[in-house]
Amino acid sequence: MSSTSARPARARSAEEKHQRRDDILRAAERLWTTTSYAELSMNQVAREAGLAKGTLYLYFDTKEELFLALLSEHLHRWISATADLFLERQPRTPEGVAAVLLHHAEHLTPLRRLLVLLGTVLERNVRPELALEFRRDLDQQLRRLVGHMPYAPDTAMRVLRHLYAMTIGWQQLSESLPGTDPVTAQLRAPQDTDLYGEFELALRAIVGQLAAGTLVAS
Amino acid sequence: MSSTSARPARARSAEEKHQRRDDILRAAERLWTTTSYAELSMNQVAREAGLAKGTLYLYFDTKEELFLALLSEHLHRWISATADLFLERQPRTPEGVAAVLLHHAEHLTPLRRLLVLLGTVLERNVRPELALEFRRDLDQQLRRLVGHMPYAPDTAMRVLRHLYAMTIGWQQLSESLPGTDPVTAQLRAPQDTDLYGEFELALRAIVGQLAAGTLVAS
Amino acid sequence: MSSTSARPARARSAEEKHQRRDDILRAAERLWTTTSYAELSMNQVAREAGLAKGTLYLYFDTKEELFLALLSEHLHRWISATADLFLERQPRTPEGVAAVLLHHAEHLTPLRRLLVLLGTVLERNVRPELALEFRRDLDQQLRRLVGHMPYAPDTAMRVLRHLYAMTIGWQQLSESLPGTDPVTAQLRAPQDTDLYGEFELALRAIVGQLAAGTLVAS
Amino acid sequence: MSSTSARPARARSAEEKHQRRDDILRAAERLWTTTSYAELSMNQVAREAGLAKGTLYLYFDTKEELFLALLSEHLHRWISATADLFLERQPRTPEGVAAVLLHHAEHLTPLRRLLVLLGTVLERNVRPELALEFRRDLDQQLRRLVGHMPYAPDTAMRVLRHLYAMTIGWQQLSESLPGTDPVTAQLRAPQDTDLYGEFELALRAIVGQLAAGTLVAS
DNA sequence: CATGAATGAGCCTTCATTCAT
DNA sequence: AATGAATGAAGGCTCATTCAT
Known part of the structure; x- marks a missing residue:
């Protein structure tokens, strides 16, 4: 799935949350190098980040x-x-x-x-x-x-x-x-x-x- | 609808077919000045050209x-x-x-x-x-x-x-x-x-x- | 799927379209006797009517x-x-x-x-x-x-x-x-x-x- | 947030627990006067009660x-x-x-x-x-x-x-x-x-x- | 006890494309 | 050649519920 090896199951602290947000951005970034915006679905981003779809919407509206x-x-x-x-x-x-x-x-x-x-x-x-x-x-x-x-x-x-x-x-x-x-x-x-x-x-x-x-x- | 004066009968000759193709392009062009690609649907183009949706696909794949x-x-x-x-x-x-x-x-x-x-x-x-x-x-x-x-x-x-x-x-x-x-x-x-x-x-x-x-x- | 036995593949005439609309209403009605509004999805209605989901939206917004x-x-x-x-x-x-x-x-x-x-x-x-x-x-x-x-x-x-x-x-x-x-x-x-x-x-x-x-x- | 004065510590005694449960009901009640059931989310109730979402599920399944x-x-x-x-x-x-x-x-x-x-x-x-x-x-x-x-x-x-x-x-x-x-x-x-x-x-x-x-x- | 981040099934809806007429 | 009804995959997004902390 993702490249991030170990990760806390839940991002509690502000720092962890920032990290989680960053994970999502990194996942999007990885896909972005090969895929156009329209072809790149939130589903894919979620999968790449190793997260559920809904989680993405916790960090980005x-x-x-x-x-x-x-x-x-x-x-x-x-x-x-x-x-x-x-x-x-x-x-x-x-x-x-x-x-x-x-x-x-x-x-x-x-x-x-x-x-x-x-x-x-x-x-x-x-x-x-x-x-x-x-x-x-x-x-x-x-x-x-x-x-x-x-x-x-x-x-x-x-x-x-x-x-x-x-x-x-x-x-x-x-x-x-x-x-x-x-x-x-x-x-x-x-x-x-x-x-x-x-x-x-x-x-x-x-x-x-x-x-x-x-x-x-x- | 559009600027095309007459309702399109059947385009028989090569010339007529070229004309029909041109009608479609003109319709797309008119819409294109005000609308982004993603927002511009084939349906709209067809309507603007005074043609049916399917007809578009006769001229463009x-x-x-x-x-x-x-x-x-x-x-x-x-x-x-x-x-x-x-x-x-x-x-x-x-x-x-x-x-x-x-x-x-x-x-x-x-x-x-x-x-x-x-x-x-x-x-x-x-x-x-x-x-x-x-x-x-x-x-x-x-x-x-x-x-x-x-x-x-x-x-x-x-x-x-x-x-x-x-x-x-x-x-x-x-x-x-x-x-x-x-x-x-x-x-x-x-x-x-x-x-x-x-x-x-x-x-x-x-x-x-x-x-x-x-x-x-x- | 549905109870309507034979049906034209495409509803061309106004009458057939009315019939198709009616098919959808009948399907919804059948489900409605056993299911609450919230539980009744458009997907189900489509399936019950023997139609694709998108087709429903041709008849109802x-x-x-x-x-x-x-x-x-x-x-x-x-x-x-x-x-x-x-x-x-x-x-x-x-x-x-x-x-x-x-x-x-x-x-x-x-x-x-x-x-x-x-x-x-x-x-x-x-x-x-x-x-x-x-x-x-x-x-x-x-x-x-x-x-x-x-x-x-x-x-x-x-x-x-x-x-x-x-x-x-x-x-x-x-x-x-x-x-x-x-x-x-x-x-x-x-x-x-x-x-x-x-x-x-x-x-x-x-x-x-x-x-x-x-x-x-x- | 709400009318509950103090931030809730831990409800230890049965009485405190009853009180907490009541807080939730009061919050739901306040929202209920203006909002329909479908529009009223558990999130809102929790916020109105000054509690976390999960806490609600400690008191109501x-x-x-x-x-x-x-x-x-x-x-x-x-x-x-x-x-x-x-x-x-x-x-x-x-x-x-x-x-x-x-x-x-x-x-x-x-x-x-x-x-x-x-x-x-x-x-x-x-x-x-x-x-x-x-x-x-x-x-x-x-x-x-x-x-x-x-x-x-x-x-x-x-x-x-x-x-x-x-x-x-x-x-x-x-x-x-x-x-x-x-x-x-x-x-x-x-x-x-x-x-x-x-x-x-x-x-x-x-x-x-x-x-x-x-x-x-x- | 309390938290709130995480889940994920499921929602309604869109629209390029197909194909029976 | 022309039609436009039908398709259905795919989309973004919601929210009651769970569970690691």
Whole structure:
């Protein structure tokens, strides 16, 4: 069933409950790497987590809230790690900034797919207060990240917006019609062109463009 | 019901059958401007087309194939129009090229939303042969477009790839969590930043980058 | 499964559709004689009718609407039969009137149980327009019945109200805790007291009371 | 939460346990005045009582048993009070008897609704032994009440049966399809007819009928 | 005794697809 | 070719009850 080996039968303490919630998120995450949102049923998540279906609803009110939580988590993690990396590297050039922003990009497929969900399906069936909380929290996190970037806040935010759009776009591009005869795949990058390289190139270009003459002392 | 004037008798000739198929696509298109894929049922499409549900399946094997056909159509239309515009304007600068590529961008929301679908849901439940056909056809079209662009084929194709990614990305960005408290909307562009402008800026930057020193005699 | 022997596979004509709808109502009715509303699932109804679950929802929007239709039907039937009986017998005494109103009372258990439902559960999850239609229709029917009773309309309506209340009351009384040791059943009528007789007595008493000096020429 | 002042520690003595049981019944009672049986969850009762869900099951085996206990209590209370009133007033006329039986009728809505439950839902999922006990106990109480009525035991019991039936019937009638267009509400009493008045009238009529020539020395 | 996390059968309902007409 | 009634798997979700703590 699940990978978690031993687990208390009942989550009593707040800590255990957090752990249980985490178990569910981990289960969803595992399935998420191979399955689309529509195909992924709560039943499956429950089975993967080694829990009963009803238990899921003890921790998340709806399927959408579960996945919003997963997105939130991944976003936090990325923002945190990226902020730290800015602090550590203190990049001064567009290339350096882009490099920080793209650090570990190859491991972020789940996050990118979740971001696609956000604009597609997550907005529905989530309690408005939760949606608001998600946004507030995200804003706060982003502000922190912006603070570590070597640009004026407005510029930094614009950079992030472009990153966001590009991230989604290239993610989608990379998923389009997989399994199609590669010979005829033309829009799809040829063998020797890696999508990731293109993404990087684009980001560098846009950062360079936006950053022109706006470097600030951090 | 719909815009189709007369009640459909039997489509006998190939031409009539093509017309019937087109009616269905037009109906789907009308609904598509206001409704998400999941919310849009085959029943609705049938009603909008003034046809019975079963009739749809005479022309399209699955819901996905119907929408793939719609995407194909929009893509064709855009490629054609854009190729013509290249021919007409013969742009020589990145700005000019970007301007051609973004021409009528504001009317392309349905196409952009269909492109999002492609990577999300259209890939499933489509007969492989149809998927292949779609790709072949698209490639052919793209080659034609590439031929009209003032760059080497490889470069031109790269530009198109970036356009594709950005298109999807900004489309998604523009749809994320609407209705959320605007005060806290930070990732979302502030009032005075228009998404479209950012998109344009990014495209120009990337075209400029890719095109550097690669202008060819068309 | 069902008792209906032969049946068209698909109900095409309006008549066949009415028949199919009727099949469902008949199936629900059969189950209703032995099962409580909460215990009676749509699944069971479908099975009993020899149809798929989804088919039920082609004819009734919700479980409640199905049972409201069943109630409506039974009510119609009773009102019609009773109005006819008034016409035929032209009763002039309270006893005669009561006898008409109680005619076939022993076969009306399903109706009585449905009436109990009305005030308990049917009011919820029914489209307001349908509820209104039910009431309008019922009122019209009742007016017709009242027209055949040998009393002024107001008095006749009061009689019906009392009949309604008593019907429900005695029905409930007859259902209370069945299977309980009869020796100790005290509130419950002893062997030699039949509930129905009591019901009749009460109705006669109330009709006599209300009718005192109000006989009209019908 | 509720009206229970202190948070419940452990109920050790029999008295404390009785108190705890009572707390639960009081909580259920409070909710019962505003909520239907189906809508009223054990969770709510627990919360209202300031207890955990599991604790309820220490005192009542099922939801049904909890409500049967509540009914039993209300019935006791009413029987006691009514017996006392007979003793005090010593009514000799049907009007007097009816008046005693209907004393405080306007406060008995919860009891009436519980009686409706009895025939509908309480009969299921209750241990037979408990059902039997309920009946035995009720019989005993009723015998006491009958002893205070100015009729022969059989007659008195018949009066009570009629009261029971009418009580339920008028209760249900008063609840049927609330919120429906009053214009079309025909079965429902018109503005100037009060349900309670009708109920009283009916009871008087039936008592008069049954009591004819059967007055006994109490 | 008390807790409340966990259970899981079962609910009603939807809708892409099929197929008898 | 066209119909639309029928299908039925699958969905998300509820809640009385249990049981490890």
